[in-house]
Amino acid sequence: xxxxxxxxxxxxxxxxxxxxxxxxxxxxxxxxxxxxxxxxxxxxxxxxxxxxxxxxxxxxxxxxxxxxxxxxxxxxxxxxxxxxxxxxxxxxxxxxxxxxxxxxxxxxxxxxxxxxxxxxxxxxxxxxxxxxxxxxxxxxxxxxxxxxxxxxxxxxxxxxxxxxxxxxxxxxxxxxxxxxxxxxxxxxxxxxxxxxxxxxxxxxxxxxxxxxxxxxxxxxxxxxxxxxxxxxxxxxxxxxxxxxxxxxxxxxxxxxxxxxxxxxxxxxxxxxxxxxxxxxxxxxxxxxxxxxx
Ligand SMILES: C[S@@+](CC[C@H](N)C(=O)[O-])C[C@H]1O[C@@H](n2cnc3c(N)ncnc32)[C@H](O)[C@@H]1O
Numbered sequence: 391x392x393x394x395x396x397x398x399x400x401x402x403x404x405x406x407x408x409x410x411x412x413x414x415x416x417x418x419x420x421x422x423x424x425x426x427x428x429x430x431x432x433x434x435x436x437x438x439x440x441x442x443x444x445x446x447x448x449x450x451x452x453x454x455x456x457x458x459x460x461x462x463x464x465x466x467x468x469x470x471x472x473x474x475x476x477x478x479x480x481x482x483x484x485x486x487x488x489x490x491x492x493x494x495x496x497x498x499x500x501x502x503x504x505x506x507x508x509x510x511x512x513x514x515x516x517x518x519x520x521x522x523x524x525x526x527x528x529x530x531x532x533x534x535x536x537x538x539x540x541x542x543x544x545x546x547x548x549x550x551x552x553x554x555x556x557x558x559x560x561x562x563x564x565x566x567x568x569x570x571x572x573x574x575x576x577x578x579x580x581x582x583x584x585x586x587x588x589x590x591x592x593x594x595x596x597x598x599x600x601x602x603x604x605x606x607x608x609x610x611x612x613x614x615x616x617x618x619x620x621x622x623x624x625x626x627x628x629x630x631x632x633x634x635x636x637x638x639x640x641x642x643x644x645x646x647x648x649x650x651x652x653x654x655x656x657x658x659x660x661x662x663x664x665x666x667x668x669x670x671x672x673x674x675x676x677x678x679x680x681x682x683x
Contacts, residue, residue, distance in 0.1 A: 396531050398507055400598040402481040409594055410484055411461040411525075421488065423495040430464050437636075440623045441465070444661050445522060445551060450474040453519035454501070458508045458540065459526030463489030469522070470498040477502040479512065508536040513543045523552040528601040534611050541614050541666060550615070550664040553623075555591075555602045558658035560626035565590045565602070608660055616668035622657030 405411075413420070415437070416428035434442050441447075445465060451473035457466045460478035462485060470476045470493065477500060480486050486505050493500050506512040508523070509532050521540045527533045540550050555561075569590040570576035570583065579585035584601070591600035603611075605620055612618050625639075625647055638644075647653070 396598045398481070398509070398531060401529060401531065404598050405529075406482050406484055409592070410482070410488070412464060413462070414593065421491060426462075426464070426467075426492050426495060429462070430467070433464055434468075438624070440661070441524075442468070444621075444623065445524075446520075448472050450520050454517060454545075455520045455522065456513065456518045456543065458511070458521060458523040458536070460489050460503075461485055463492040465522065465524060466500075467492055467496055467498060469520075470500065471496075474520075476500050477504075477513070477518075479504045479506045479508075481505070481507060509539060511539040511543050515542050516545050517543050519545055519548050521548065521550045523550070525553055527552060528554045528603065529597065529599055531599060533601065537611050538614065544666045547667045548665070550662065552662040552664070554608060554660045554662065555600065556622055556658055556660045557602050557604060558622070558624075558626050559656040560658055561602055603660065605660075608662065612662065612664050615664035615666060617665035617671065619663040621661045622654050623659045623661045624657050625653050626656065626658045
């Protein structure tokens with residue numbers, strides 16, 4: 391979705407200082423190894439427990455991996471731990487500096503770590519086997535441009551793994567109903583739902599842009615990729631997600647909802663796996679039963 395009204399400078403300014411991602415997960419001494427370790431422990435064990443499997447950290451050994459919008463480098467460090475040749479980039483100087491520190495403290499190597507804009511990636515065509523981009527595309531002014539850039543820097547058989555926000559149940563309840571209608575922010579924002587999403591998303595709110603996408607919109611933006619898999623993840627079990635004020639559903643409720651496979655219907659993240667090459671798709675059950683035999 392193109393949003394011409396906001397500039398990349400506004401986005402860059404917002405994500406600096408108090409909004410540098412993940413920093414509130416740990417109360418240990420900031421920027422120490424123990425701090426980075428606890429951030430990773432909470433991220434992979436609690437807040438985004440689907441990531442270790444879906445981000446395929448273990449399966450890109452020896453490959454060239456780029457993270458677009460790397461934040462403080464928690465995910466990129468995981469690819470490096472498993473032997474990928476990693477590069478990272480982010481709009482913010484602070485994020486890039488902190489990511490470099492994260493690698494240094496872990497004693498892990500990286501190829502390139504750059505300040506830059508996802509909409510104009512500072513990397514050559516056909517450079518990466520994997521481009522990973524988590525929670526970034528819905529914040530950049532021209533999302534379609536950033537997706538085209540990821541396509542450009544991928545090798546011909548490369549893959550994009552990305553997370554973008556989906557319209558899960560919490561989107562309608564918290565953003566639309568509670569914030570937009572009950573608190574009167576939809577009216578106050580000139581009946582603009584986009585402005586309601588911008589100000590009610592993220593830990594401290596009031597983002598320059600937070601787009602919440604439908605499946606159709608994502609498919610359209612990724613239309614250059616011949617192979618596209620979209621899955622809804624994360625039930626929205628963190629009803630409140632403020633620093634040290636996370637409120638979760640009780641475990642038995644969560645387990646019941648997962649048992650009913652409701653994550654794929656009402657989940658709040660789109661996890662996207664897009665391939666540049668037109669690999670043959672898996673056969674459908676119908677094909678196997680009626681066409682192949
Ligand atoms: C919600 S944080 C996600 C960071 C990290 N991927 C994570 O999951 O913790 C959004 C990050 O995207 C970066 N960002 C936003 N727009 C960007 C752009 N156009 N190019 C590069 N980075 C961008 C911000 O600076 C910020 O660090």
